Amino acid sequence: MNHQGRSVLVLTNVSDVTADAVLRLLAERRVPVVRLDPGTDLHAGASLTAAYRTGSQRGTLRTSSRELDLTAVRSVWVRRPSPYQGPPHLDGQERRFAASQAFWGTGGVLASLPGAHYVNHPWHNRAAEHKPAQLATAQRCGFHVPDTLITDNADEAREFTARQADGAVYKPVWNTPYSVSGHAQAVWVREVRDHEITEAVTACPHMFQARVPKAFDTRLTAVGGRLFAARIDSPELDWRHRQDRMRCSPIDVPTPVAESVARYLAAFQLTFGAFDFAVTTEGTWYFLECNPNGQWAWQPTGITNGIALAIADQLERVHDQ
Incomplete structure (x- = not known):
């Protein structure tokens, strides 16, 4: 296969300035790049088509400036695409239906490009x-892991926190959006003592960890x-x-x-x-x-530049099946 001109597909939102550091490097190397935010661009003029038959697969992504053969994508960088929320002119059940179809349809097509190298594959992300999977895998891989309890039982949570010699902390198992009076709030890691734990723990799993x-x-x-x-x-x-x-x-x-x-x-x-x-x-x-899929551009310049170069190298490489 001739790899000359094979494109990098970058899936991210329009405000993602971190991606720009890598895109500049790819431009300097004359690697063709197509940037797409599938959750919004496909409601603003872009279109995606994929076809499957015995022994072959083809597809086309059309944007306002490019037409991309999906079988000629060398790599996909899954950075920070917007959620699939459906066309803005729809509401209620119709919009939820369209958003679900986009997640499974568009998301499925973009996660199944033949021969493409993913950084990272969205399903692996x-x-x-x-x-819980992180902690279990970390143990198997030889990391030191703080004593951790994930529970919806208040008594077990109190018992666990009480016996931690250096104290215990609470952290959410997922960074779920949360607001108070319309203002977005962040749930940070915080110290917790056994007497602070109430029966509210029974509402959902809570994560408690020995303070290191x-x-x-x-x-x-x-x-x-x-x-x-x-x-x-x-x-x-x-x-x-x-x-x-x-x-x-x-x-x-x-x-x-x-x-x-x-x-x-x-x-x-x-x-x-x-x-x-x-x-x-x-x-x-x-x-x-x-x-x-963590952020990295906030670190010292030398580290940030090194990460950008390493990602550009990954995206530029050709990975054949």
Whole structure:
């Protein structure tokens, strides 16, 4: 097959400035790129067609400026596409129906392009987003994991938090949108004591974790076999809460941690992963979570540039089936 001119398909929203850093590199390399936000663009003039028959598959994506043969896509970067919400001129049941059909139809087509390399495949992203699956996989891959309880039983939650020598924290199992009086709220990691836990826990699963007596946090971004780690010093329990108060600097990755990262990525079939660790004064790295599609452009310039280059390299490569 002639790979000259095969395009990179980037699935992301129009406001995603992080993607621009990688797209500039691909432009410098003269790699053709098509950018699409399927949740919105396909209601604003773009169209998608796919056809299947015994022994062959074909498809076409048409935008205002391009016509893309879907069998000639070299790679797909699933960055931050908008949710499928249906055409804005519809409402109620009709819009919900259209949104569901788009999720399963458009999403299914874009996740099944023959010969394309995905960073990451959307189905692998979804599988890797579940925190219980993350913790179970982290254990199998050799990471240190804080004692964790996921429960909807208030008595078990109180018993667990009471016996943690260094205290316990609560964190949501998923970052569900939440608002109070119309204002969006973030649910941060917070300390929790046994007497604070009420029967409200029975409404849904809650995640409680032993507090790690950390010296600092680390964000480790993996792109294939390349690792980029930043030490994060912050007075906050959850450094994301007040990022203006944190300091970041590059840090080396211990060999055992690097080996566990490689096993973890392989287990979920991921090319990219944003790992968070709490590091103790003794130098033990405790796995907290891995966002398979985490943000990375907020880190020091050297790390950000390195990640952008590594992603561009992944997207530029040709992966034949």
